[in-house]
Amino acid sequence: MTVFTDVVCPFCGCLCDDLEVTVEDGHVKGVKNACGISRSKFLNHEKNRLKAPTVDGVEVPLEKAVDAAADILSTSRRPLVYGLSSTECVAIAKAVELAELAGGVVDNTSSVCHGPTILALQQVGESKTTLGEVKNRADLVIFWGSNPSQAHLRHIIRYSGMAKGRFIPNGRKDRYIIAVDIRKTGTTRLADEYVKVEPNRDFELLQALRAAVRGHELLAESVAGVPREKVTELAERMKTAKFGIVFFGLGLTQSEGRHMNIDAAVGLVAELNNHTKFLLTPMRGHYNVGGANAVTTWQTGYPYAVDFSRGYPRYNPGEYTSIDLLARGEVDSALVIASDPVSTFPAGVVRNLAKIPVVTLDHKVTPTTMLSKVVIPVATAGVEAEGTAYRMDGVPLRLSKLVEPREGVHSDAEVLEMMIKRMGGRAY
Amino acid sequence: MKDIIVKGGYVYDPLSGVDGERMDIHISAGKVVEEVPERDAKVIDAKGKTVMPGGVDIHSHIAGSKINLGRLLRPEDHRKDPVPRSKHTRGGVGYSCPSTFVTGYRYAQMGYTSVMEAAMPPIGARHVHEELNDTPIIDKAAFTLFGNNYFTLKYVREGDKEKLKAFMAWLLKVTKGYAVKIVNPGGVENWKWGRNVDGLDGNVEGFDVTPRQVVTMLAEANEELGLPHTIHLHCNNLGIPGNWETTVETMDAVSSVKPAKGRKNAIHVVHCQFNALDGDSWMTLKSGAGKIAKYVNAHPHVTLDMGQVIFTDTTTMTGDGPWQFRLHGLTGNKWVNSDVEMEAGAGVVPYTFKKNNPANSIQWGIGLEIALLVKDPWRVYMTTDHPNGGPFIYYPKVLAWLMSRKARTDTMLESNKAVMKKTSLANNYREYTFNEVAIVTRAATAKVLGLKQKGHLGVGADADVSVYDVDPSKWRPSQYAEIERAFRRASYTIKGGEIVVKDGEVTSTPLGSTYWVKAETPPELEQELVKELEADFKNYYTVSFRNYPVEDAYLPTQRVVKAQGGVWK
Secondary structure, eight states, rough: OEEEEEOOSSTTTTTTOOOOEEEEEEEEEEEEEEOOHHHHHHHHTTBBBSSOOOOTTEEEEEEHHHHHHHHHHOOOOOOEEEEETTTTTTHHHHHHHHHHHHOOOEEGGGGGGGGGHHHHHHHHEEEEEEEHHHHOOSSSEEEOOOOOOOOOHTTTTIIIIOOOOOOBTTGGGGGGGEEEEESSSHHHHSSEEEEETTTTTTOOOOOOOOHTTTOOOSSEEEEOOOEHHHHHHHHHHHHSSSEEEEEEOHHHSSSSHHHHHHHHHHOOOOOOHSSSEEEEOOOOOTTTTHHHHHHHHHHSSSOOEEEOOSOEEOOOTTTTSEEEEEETTTTTTTEEEEEOEEEOOOHHHHHHHHSEEEEESSBBHHHHHHHHHHHEBBOBBBTTTOEEEEEEOOEEEEEEOOOOTTTTOOOOOHHHHHHHHTTTOOOO | OOEEEEEEEEEGGGTTTTEEEEEEEEEEEEEEEEEEOOGGGGGEEESEEEEEEEEEEEEEOOOHHHHHHHHHHOOHHHOEEEEEEOOOOOOOOOOOOOHHHHHHHHHHHHHHEEEEEEEEGGHHHHHHHHHHHSSSSSEEEEEOOTTTTTHHHHHHHHOOHHHHHHHHHHHHHHHHHHHHEEESHHHHHHHTHHHHHHHHTTOOOTTOOHHHHHHHHHHHHEEEEEEESSSEEOTTTTTTTTTTHHHHHHHHHHSOOOOTTTTTOEEOOOSGGGGOOEEETTTTTTEHHHHHHHHHHHTTEEEOOOOOOSSSEEEESSHHHHHHHHHHHHOOOOEEEEBBBTTOOOEEEEEETTOOOOHHHHHHHHHHHHHSSSSSSEEEEEOOTTTTSSSGGHHHHHHHHHHHHHHHHHHHHHSSTTTHHHHHGOOOOOOOOHHHHHHIIIIIHHHHTTTSSSSSSSSSSSSEEEESSOOOOTTOGGHHHHHHHHHOOSSSSEEEEEEEETTTTTTOOOOOOOEEEEEOOOOOOOOHHOOOOOOHHHOSSSSSSOSOOOOOOTTTEEEEEEOSOOOOO
């Protein structure tokens, strides 16, 4: 029996790194300190696994599957490489290299979650911090369109709510928590204050707050369902906090206004820095979506939606984003890595995906693997393979290999490397 | 690898005392050697050309979260400079925030073979090393940020220099860092509350220490540890008119620090241009370069680099959070701030240096004045603080300005008249020689960094050689465009005995090494330190103590430099 301590959890953007995992005879037997989702991921990682590489549903040796995958990608006119947010960074780097080699498009799951956050950043910037400063200093925490109590289960405990720190010796008692949402959630219930905003009207509330922070008098009786007095009271509370932070989620990025909502939030926070310290940080979902953005950015200059068809990287979200490419029927093959677009993309787009040859690297059976022409089982990063992952705040941590993968099963990075070699790529 | 002879060029190797002599350089197994037989060697004809050791950049921002935020922030910058893939190279983007591959290629194309990443936040060290591993050809090292680190401030407050030394040695080891970087000491800690520190004797909140104490104790500890490089300091009050005074005060604060064995200097002040401003406001701005130079000329313990301004659109990025917020306020440009728990911070703001802007023209003049007024080229180095003053691809332009008064005059005539009135540049007739260029771009930088195998072409040196297509015996300063052309695209760059660039094109892309420094600590002291660190980690950090050190997996090609002659009480 081996007990691994300080294990990094490969589930959500919190990347908790204090897990204790017990391994017996090459199997995970127990997990301590983990949230329910994380525990389930570790304990069930052997369930529902892909058994062998397949081409057209027929089991084949790995080399044959790699050959078939390489053939599909190198004979396509416009291949799409998609996914990446739930694997480690070397695999992401290899995926970018492969896309470049094939003259295709590389995109990651940002394009369906925090893509608008990145667009807003490119427009106006962003004032952020690693989570430790929140733990040590934040006396005002605002969750806006995010629900960590059900999506990032230990966020509130480890970083933003109960956590005790240098200037927050009593944890929760020293903090005022506000939850802004369209309906009651687990997070609104544990907040000191719940601000109910009308659906799709976050932008207005953010702008009104910004105006109030600037000292403008509000003429409207209420904004987005929030009474004027409440707006000015909130603005005052923000201005007088010692250290405030906004954690925002898909409630802001995927409701009407999208990147303009984030633009307004960034503007509000920048404004507040003329009065006190204020920051904001997106609640990233997949555990290494931060790494997918980081690696793609340092290799190509752009975080997602990168097209290599001209031999150099081009960037245009809305054009080179996966859903748009598929909706237009523009791509003629797809390589999916560590993702399940069939479950998450709109139905019409999935129908188009079903019309083209799809190569999928995954460890489990998913609707996407069922639809794929070539399927290659891989080792689970963070359980069966090592690598780097970037937390939601950009802190890079080392994922561990706790157990050996089944014989003949390789990591995402190794399989991608085989495909690159087979496609005539060279070592750089 | 085939032996190489670089034949018949004018060789500038200041560390070996070679000043433009025509001679051959023999290379075997990655090193410069006495002689190799000509019939088995690849012979490079360098007749009529300039031969120098490979360039060594002492201060540049090429890897890690800060430059990557710059890349993320600026698609419009990339759009100006797309780089297609080729037979030997990956595609990418260039200009002010180049992708990692392009960074490696372009430095090599200019004949640079070693580049220092100037600011590594410890908790983000893995990120820096991942990017360095994707930066081909050049050798690299990263400077770990210390000046606002909780433990630094704690041990300074306690006056415990021995513990501070042990901490420095430990942090360099676990982050795989090469030198002690300090950015706006105390100011970045205060920025965690949205404030800055008030000069060298201001108060660092929560610790009740002053930047003066932080800088002096770090300098003393640095020298007592015998680290190969001195402290690498970004002074307080950067970018604030009148700050030359803070800069001189800071230099003077460490004048009594005893340098480590084998050197005379104890402090390196970075991108000095931004810290050599005189006047009370941007309206009354004038050059403080003369005052800085006067001090430096009289005090051998100081080295500087220029932080030269280029008239172009660039991306500023520093560990100095409060300054970047100020710049955001001054320009209204988009602003990224990135605070780092317990350790550091950073900010990124795009900025355009304009010829017709009086302040920018003065800043342009100040950088050059610093390089021309400091008499000893071994103590002032050529940088643009890439990409803060301008992208590194403009280094050849800076060399032209240094080597040719006509080049400077031509630019001055196109610029705002303020540069004529508020700097002394128009009256400066000094022109750098080829030998001086070799000093400020490779020999002196390698020396002050303690990179013994770099910056020269003596027997045993790393075979990093650049050949430039300019004939120094015929060149005249009026032909400054020739300098720009020749230094932009080297005829040959040899890295570790391998030809990596020919006629300005990349021909091969080996992965260079990453250097880091190991300093020995008495074992009992280290144990005691680790105990203290563990307790504070548990309480204040969000990563566990065991997950903090950078694993060997991130250093596939490391070279360890040992600190020499550490002194412990």
